[in-house]
Amino acid sequence: MKLKFTKQDYQTDAVESVVDCFCGQPKVERAQYRLDPGIRKERKGQTEFTTDPDLPGFRNHELKLNLGQLLENIHAVQHRQNLPLSPTVVSKPSCPVNLDIEMETGTGKTYCYIKTMFELNRRYGWSKFIVVVPSIAIREGVAKSFEITAEHFMEEYGKQARPFIYDSKQLHKVESFSSDGGINVMIINAQAFAARGKDARRIYEELDDFQSRRPIDVIKKNHPVLILDEPQKLEGKKTAESLKEFNPLAILRYSATHKTEHNKIHRLDALDAYNRKLVKKIAVRGISVKGLAGTNAYLYLEGIQVSASKPPVARIEFEKRQSSGIKRVVQRFGKGDKLYELSGNLDQYRDFVVTDIDAVTDTVTFSNGAELRSGEASGDINENTLRRIQIRETVRAHLQKEEENFYKGIKTLSLFFIDEVAKYRQYQDSEELPGEYAQMFEEEYRQALNEYLELEDNPYKHYLQHIPVHKTHNGYFSIDKKSKRLIDPKVKGRGEEKQADDVDAYDLILKDKERLLSLDESVRFIFSHSALSEGWDNPNVFVICTLKHSDSTIRKRQEVGRGLRLCVNQAGDRMDPLSCGATVHHINRLTVIASESYKDFTASLQKEIADSLSARPRKADEAYFKGKVLRTAEGNVEVSDQMAADLYFYLIQNQYVDSKKEITKTYHDAKDSESLAELPESLQPYAPQIVRLIDSVFSDAMLPEFENGRTVKPNPLNKNFEKAEFKVLWEKINRKAAYTVEFDTDELVGKCVEHLNADLKIARLQYVVESGVQGDKISYEGLKSGSGFAIKETATQKLNSTAHSAVEYDLLGRLAEDTCLTRRTIAAILKQMRASVFVQYRANPEDFLNKAARIINEQKATVIVEHLAYDPIEERYDSDIFTAEKPQEDFKKAVKAERHIYDYVFTDSKNETEFVRTLDTSAEVVVYAKLPKGFSIPTPVGNYNPDWAIAFKEGTVKHIYFIAETKGSMSSLELREIEQCKIKCAKKFFSKITTDQVKYDVVDSYGKLMELVS
Template sequence: MKLQFKVQPYQTAAVDSVVNVFDGQPYADGVRYRVDPGKSAAPALLDDAGFRNAELTLTSSQILTNLHNIQQSRGLPLSKELKDPVKVSAASLNLDIEMETGTGKTYVYIKTIMELHKRYGWSKYIVVVPSIAIREGVKKSFDITADHFQQHYGTKPRTFVYNSSRLHELERFSSDAGVQVMIINVQAFNATGKDARRIYEVLDDFQSRKPIDVIAANRPILIIDEPQKIEGDVKKPSKSLAALGQFNALFAIRYSATHKIPRTKVHRLDAVDAYNQKLVKKIAVRGITVKQLAGSSAYLYVDGLEIGKGADFPKARVELEVQTAQGIRRQVKRLSQGMNLHDISGGIEAYKGLFIRDVDANRDIIELSNGDILGAGEVTQDVTDDTKRRIQIREVIRAHLDKERELFTQGIKTLSLFFIDEVAKYRDYDREDTLGDYARMFEEEYEAVLADTLAQLDLDEAAERYRKHVEAIPVRATHEGYFSIDKKTGRSVDGKIAARGDFAGMSDDVDAYDLILKDKERLLSFEEPVRFIWSHSALREGWDNPNVFVMGMLKKSDNTTTRRQEIGRGLRLSVDQHGERMDNPVTVHDINELTVVTDESYTDFVTALQKEIVESLSARPRKASVDYFVGKHITIEDGSTSVLEQVVAQALYDHLIRHDYIDDDGHVTEAYKEARAEGVLASPTSEVLLPVVDFVWPLVDALYLDMPKPVDGRKPKKIPLNEANFYRREFQELWGRINHKAVYQVKFDSEELITNCVQVLDKSLNVTVMQYVVESGKQVVELEVEQLETGTGFKVSETKIEQSAVSAGSTVKYDLLGEIAEKTQLTRRTCAAILTGINPATFAKFKQNPEQFITEASRLINEQKATVIVEHLAYDSLEDRFDSAIFTENQTAQDLSKAGDKLKKSVYEYVVTDSKIERAFVSELDTSQEVAVYAKLPRGFFIPTPVGDYNPDWAIAFTEGTVKHVYFVAETKGSLSTLQLKGVEDAKIECARKFFASLNAKNGDDVKYDVVTDYSELMQLVTA
């Protein structure tokens, strides 16, 4: 697979910001000069000529004029002069480009190099980076973009990494024409090691020359990547910054998301802009919170909540301690309302008296019988670090598989990244399999979570392809660590991390990056089994992979690494198997979401992250003033630009004051934000402002921060509403007819229920006999040690199936009446009447398999109860109605892997379907000329029934004149046979028929409700 690159307008804008600073500089394809041949050079070398960059011919005032034009057009503060705020500098002119991590700054500065060469002929460049990691990443970027730039410019940069033992490359850098780029890490010219000092020394193996002198003679242009890691700060500039001055640069261009020493800023694309323009991934967070239980030491961890159809939903995935044959183990169980934790645990005392009082999928919480409430991601009691890490690993795997199911059919590979602070936690060479504690936890949790995930898959073609794909990958092959390598042992080791000085926290190991950087494309391919990457937390900068969708921070928190640095490795937009970037503005944030799994609470992590983002925006204008507006460029209706003059800026400022759109300090008020959002901003009376007023509001918008708040990764994913369809007259009229709340009355005869139950139990109760297999075997005749070790020392000679019988009088473990009464919500007296009325032969089935007898008898009784109740049911509609907000606020967990393409006629932009039948149904609804608008009804809309709330599937409004019944509410089912629609489900449908019939009778409406198998049957019903 080969990564594809395309011209992005936002990147071109960053390139133009630099190139236009030198508008008016004449083109010169390099100044020929005689390269210093050195004292020991052969005579033939004395004629060798090189090509250095031509000097700037523009005056300081000309450059400042160009700068002001650029800064005004980009809403940046105007530079008063070109001087730096510090005494030492990399060059006489320093230009700052601010670009958020993940937006492609390396691509931008490579393109800037190509444009500067094309416009002005400058050809000698040095890219300065703060670490080996970034150096390797930059070199990789130059390599993979070479063909792309060759196509656009007819040439490509020739690059090499500076190495003091390969100084012949400096000769070529100096003498060759064309674009020449040297990449150098700061340790190579400002460290205490012998190799670093060589750049300043007269070297015998370099014809008695100093490498720095040969470099400086070229008047190179410096590209400084991540300058904040190199230069120190205003009060204490680093030695590295002073050393850069010896490169004799023509000028320097500095690229970073967080500049520490502010210089001449010519472009800004900060965190807020990048998110709002959908240039980086959206962030989701899964945090872990420790919470005490009232008067209990029970261990519980709420893994998440699930929804589905059925009386036992919603369910909560809860980890608790369970008594097993191997002792007490922690297991994840799916728990519903009413379940007894003491029973689930196998009788562990700590859970005595605890049961699930409520499972609320809308609030993502469970409530216990003692009144405690636990939310998803909360764990009880003081837990060890190992327990937290195991939970984090499980959460990463679950988040990974959820995302992978969604993206697999779209040809997008999902990668997850673990950051750890000690290699031994992943790779332990004292163990035979070399797995560290975290790797063992991963493999155990991966097997369990994968099995659970596959068990929940639909039985359709796409799900089957995904199943085959993941089942074909051995667990040992799907995770890999990228660490430094000890050259003596060949083993992974903790990298060499500088503890102090200019390079504190940085690693200078090359080996750790080979696979993760040089084979980036291979990692993106489905053919490569590695999906989970483990890396040292110190190796954090310098590389990223566009398809990292989940990150697990399995490390102690520290003050040297910010949350923005950590998540920066996964912010880049993803690519598919063709290398195409997934940046469609409609779906970009549906696909591109980075989930961060941390051992902090969601609130703590998000608060700290947003604080870091706000601090990074300190230079962004926040107050309205006349000076702020003067000179700003605006784009008017015909696409041309206009510059705001003093009189217009004053009129705009006065207008904002007059309508309380800004406060006394110049800050934008809530009144402005609300009026702007609702499109009701006051019209100005000023004649100079009126012609441009519609085009100046973005200047005001830029003054307040619409902070991108990370979403809770455990909360449901919202499917966006198509407001145009939702507010269509046809749908609003349909919604107005059906959104009544209602109550029901029911009266029935218990004797009738008892008689029906007795008859159906005698006829339909089937219970299988409990069986077990008896195997007989003998020890092999000649036993070897290997057979003992492998368990093959005995050989089975005979197997026999036996049947187990339980005495009917043995009711110690089974409270037969109590359990059936609990499952059917009938009195013990009614249950006793049913059981004493059945045939003795039917009751005798209890001893064959007590568990199945209770389960099946309860199911059949519930079905009969539902049938009897429905026959005696009556509805009364109320004046109270369902709020339209349920279409957006009451969405619960959505599996977006089951969402198809964007829809044209639905009130939602996508529909998550439960089956092939529904998918086909949606496709025909969306393309039908007869259908005006339709909705899959949200779960917040329900009809109350005695056997549980019922949520119909579809509300459909047809185009008037095309059908007889314009308004239709439908339930889609694969078959209408009584074998497939029976019992509770059938009862709910019959209740719905009575509900809509009562609405039509009371309000004089004609809303038709029915069950259909497909679109053709629907059309038969609405046209009849």
């Protein structure tokens, strides 16, 4: 398994936010200084230098921008991201430049700061970087990230970084760091320079084995850029004081939760990451203990199963009299079942008769008035019982998700965190024995496995059969070097700061990272010590279970953070929005097995997320909207006073804000159901950007609702699937086709030239002139603080002369690479551009390249779709695609249906729900289906999956068969260019492979559908 990396817009934004803060800094490569060779050593009568006295060192060139220029750059970056503008450049004793980059856990902040190093090197020539981390776990993870991204960045930049982990016993690496002219990166944990131990002091001491030099003196000569990973854990007094010893050029701070803010230049917080589908969706299986009045009867409701032909049944664990004694067993119960009789006449169940099983609300009601919800237990509940339930739920959640992932070529991993090794592995003399949790796991796994093996024969069943139970789980712990036994790690800190100090354990975790992603590897369930949790960032963790006493100091975000990263398939491709589109959260779903109720766990998690969003604005008024930037494909648009007034009135008029100027639940409900009121005319051209701007204002209603992992149940096909009308419809649309594109290069060149001449506008560089005067009185304090002068006037001027750049650009090569066109075609386009437009290249080359590439790509897509033609091929879609994925959905979104091919229809919005309900009651409709993801139409801009296939009663409409794409009322404004291209392709596809009886179109309601078919 080899992980692959692709360019992601949100990561590029994070990189550019940092790099653009230094605009105007001249590029100076390989700035030299004389490297201190240290004191000569005598050996056997010969004089030796361990360092060549004439060997040059290489350092970062000094920052040439003054604070005014830096602040102007920072404001430009903050302005385009609609972040609050910093009043000053925040300086500290450790460094004059301190930039904060906020990125949610799992979105690739390590990748971003590695890429930032390459960009800072390309733009400004800086090549010395130090990554400071708070723990051994993060240090080892960072080193691994450099290793697995090396080839990726080599392809993009044509060079490799040279990272190394600082070790006071291997100081020759420090010397190489200084003497090498390439990109060099030192990775160091804070304990190596800010602790009191002997090893930590060595960095400040003159050492015989380092030619009587102090390592810190050699390091500081490089004037490095410092990158702090998780800076909120590096704010101790000793650490903060020690940072200035590195003589940093700038400090970049990367975290999801900044404790202290400096100049924030980028924000990708928990809400942004979730709404943009950059992290997994979270489902929670809570376990709550409930006392049923007047009884000690033990009951645990695992869940409710539904089927096409039978009433729902409940899976309940209860106590049953057997020949070997009373045991707890899991059994299926139906309406009317008497627990007293089925338990072997145990008195505690005398009044328990099942009177109702509700699959939608996940509840079972008994004749004595008692009610249980899925995940609730009553009666005799001790810690062992709770842990066994957690393990059982983890196994079942794993198998549900694994079956779905198996057919997509995605390995599924589940992660148990425990508080002591003895719970997993014990030792008796020389014999290794399973601990109580390992025994529980194997018992519960065998029981769940036997149920799966009873099902119909399929490839997933064969996969399960070939994995021995004892090989499907493994423990990752510290290992005693003498006895080779698993041991508890040495732990430092308490609560959330608790961490292990065992390099070997982390090395094992990281070494096996790719191996565990392979379906050929039998290990699927992992047990690890809770103190090693930071070491786990495997992208294919889909279930997390913490088997330990509840600890109020451990945050819920920390608990789920180990599984947020988007997964990868067997080819190493990440299943992200680029590759999966709208299905990204269907594939990427993390289930947390909590030791508390669903309600308590999710409430705590939501509160933690809300608390982390304190920097977000809370009021949506004119003052907030004025001057904000709308980033469109054509360029940036600033919100004018009139636009701000129109937007605020729109929000008031539709009750989208309340008297406190806070966004209401009404707005979020309307947005989710795609039924937002129409925007004023002045704002309609920017509808998607306006929605994102409103969403930047925080309200409690926008917090994500975490799914209840228990409401996931199979939804089998029913008798409608066998109806003749559906079979005829399927026969008409299941043809596959290949597309061809033939277009004239001259036509493409002409379109590109036309739109470049009309739309290419390059921003000129600006500078700020500040005029000030000295105060009437001068004090020592004023001179010391810099407040002896007061700014009286600020003027912003445009730089009209040509911008000098030391960077050599390959204009043709760069545009050819970004557009996938030949250099000849790019040259033809540039030659025909108006000189007055092309001359903008000299003013701002980077902006010219980016905007020109975007315009050319847009015109290329348009030309391709216009000249695309489909040709049917012999191959057809098999009806197996309706069962291959075995859809399992959240029943909270379920609509019970009569005419759909499944018993339940799962909708994504209020608009879809209304559409389904009308379809299901319409006298004209015979049968309909939500088309599975496996039914896709190939297009030049990615595969396209239509929404609905509908068969009408013959004689009631003109078009008996209809393929529909449902969109909300604002959809035409929000449709991206790529979606519009796909819809145009779909129309060509269906017109080619079907007859006049079948029609395809986009509709927003059942009424619109009837207009089109009648």
